[in-house]
Amino acid sequence: MRWTGLAVSCAVLAVAAVLSIAIGAQTIPLGELWRELWHPAGGETAAIIHDLRIPRTLLGVCVGAALGLAGALMQALTRNPLADPGLLGVNSGASLAVVCSILFFGVTDVRTWVWFSLVGAALATVAVYALGATGRGAANPARLVLAGTAVSAALIAVINGVLTLDSGVFDQWRFWDVGALAGRDADVVRQIAPFVAVGAVLALTLGRGLNAVALGEQTGQGLGVSLARVRLTGATAIMLLCGAATAAAGPIGFIGLMAPHAVRAFTGPDHRWVLVYSAVLAPALLLTADVVGRVVVRPGELESGIVTAFIGAPVFIYLLRRRKVART
């Protein structure tokens, strides 16, 4: 049953990917798409497919999968259905790094922003984790959330301070902040792919450990799972996944929060399945949002970060109304 569901999910993702390559300001018929895909004729259509649409679609798959996995991990680790991967300080750290790169180095190029925001996300996560791990005992989830809130508030204040005082920085930043897949080339995909790959492997190996943790800390330890190791690995994976996604596409909210909730309706509580399903369905949602964004305001485009929230939130609310929510 779950395998069938997984196959269907993969098919949905494949359809979304094909649509994402075919549809845009210039829509390419499927027959022509198929020909150009394997035997590029070298014309304008080939250039659109190979230089623009395919990198963009690959980026969508990478970013979506990373956000879905990071969200599922975060909710499992904190045992809190409200936990968003951004809570560890990833988004605010990346955002501050981008603001600093514009302010001090005048960087306006997406590829350079990627490196800055990866470093910023990592530093912020380490700070949050260090604060959460103060004193005896492992960094417990409730502490991590509180520590993340405090650190993020301070970082966001610095960002806001710079943005109000310097309108040049604000003008660059506002386009990064909405979150988009457009305007990134294949290089950006190559930049983030290794981080996403390592993060995904770490995340997928954690399924069993997370299931044990979900039974309660003591039961988990009784089953031979090291809590401290699960938490540290989980936080590292979240940092890599969410950091890479935010670096490449800006802060695309909500997918990480929503995907695991939606997925649990099909998989039940087993974290191994929640992780796998999230990794497949979150990119499907992101690609769909991206395609819709290209269609609704032709010839312009709506950024996928915006469409994601506008498609995702109603679906999310519908799911919440339909089924009984687990009490926290």
Add this chain to the structure above:
Amino acid sequence: MSAHRTLSTPSRRISLRVHLRSAAVVAVLLAAALAVGLAAMGTGSAISVGDVVGTLLGQGDATSEMVVYELRAPRVLLALLVGAALGVGGAVVQSLTRNPLGSPDVIGVNAGAAAGAVLMILVVGTTDAPTLAAGALACGLAAALGVYALSFRRGVQGTRLVLVGIGVTAMLHSLIAYLLTRADLYESQGAKVWLIGSLAGTGWERVWPVAAAMLVLLPAAVALSRSLGPMEMGDDTAAALGLRVERRRLALLVVAVLLSGVAVSAAGPITFVALAAPQLARRLTRAPGAGVAAGAVTGALLLGAADLLAQRLPTPGQLPVGVLTGGLGGLYLAWLLHREWRSGRS
């Protein structure tokens, strides 16, 4: 609240001591808030604190009367009122949800007000303060009502309310981000300053609505908050003590949302005061229940001090007060958590 104390402390003498401490803390904080207000009125080059006191006592010249009554007093009053409203809203919601991170914006009122204000600034094209505040308030309340209605299904379950609130908030935030990218840079940055929360350029027309609302809402909050103590012990206990829990909860929620909506529509979604003020108040009074009065004076003091700092800091332009509340609040919370966790309390 008194019930909570009598139950939690064995002897009457101790419960009396706690009560005295709360009252003393409230009095000290109130005095500090007023002192900060005076200092803020005397800040800048035109007149000193001494002149301000003289003017308030009716012995100032025309210039200092103009500066004090037309420029400084509205801003200081608005800071204190908005801070108090945020503090009370936060105290009530944190107590209701039994969650130290709770604040009224969980159910979408801040995001709604923010979206309303940004729509007014960027789409309607008005920067007139009362119109802006009215638009923000309407959208904030509409968002909160929408969240409540969407999560209503044979009663409102707490978790569902919060999750629906997050969904609606996400939509509103992306709407705001979209509007910011589509507008002209100058207007867009103006909207951003509003979104951070600023008290600059406050006139009396921004103060009166908040003052009037506080006059009604603050006594209501104090009266209703008496049932918060029993309710923190669980719905069943509270019901056994004779409270109609559901109705009380709704009434408290409405008051908290109105307070927060009024505050946000007047000064923008200032971060962290609603979250930090009740936490600080609890630590200062060492009282177990949600101290509405303590939350109010702590919030007023926090925002008043932050705004004084915003005016005094040697930055190239004046920082919006929200930057300071977020920055100082964040660092302070981090320090507080670090100290608490290092000493092994959790």
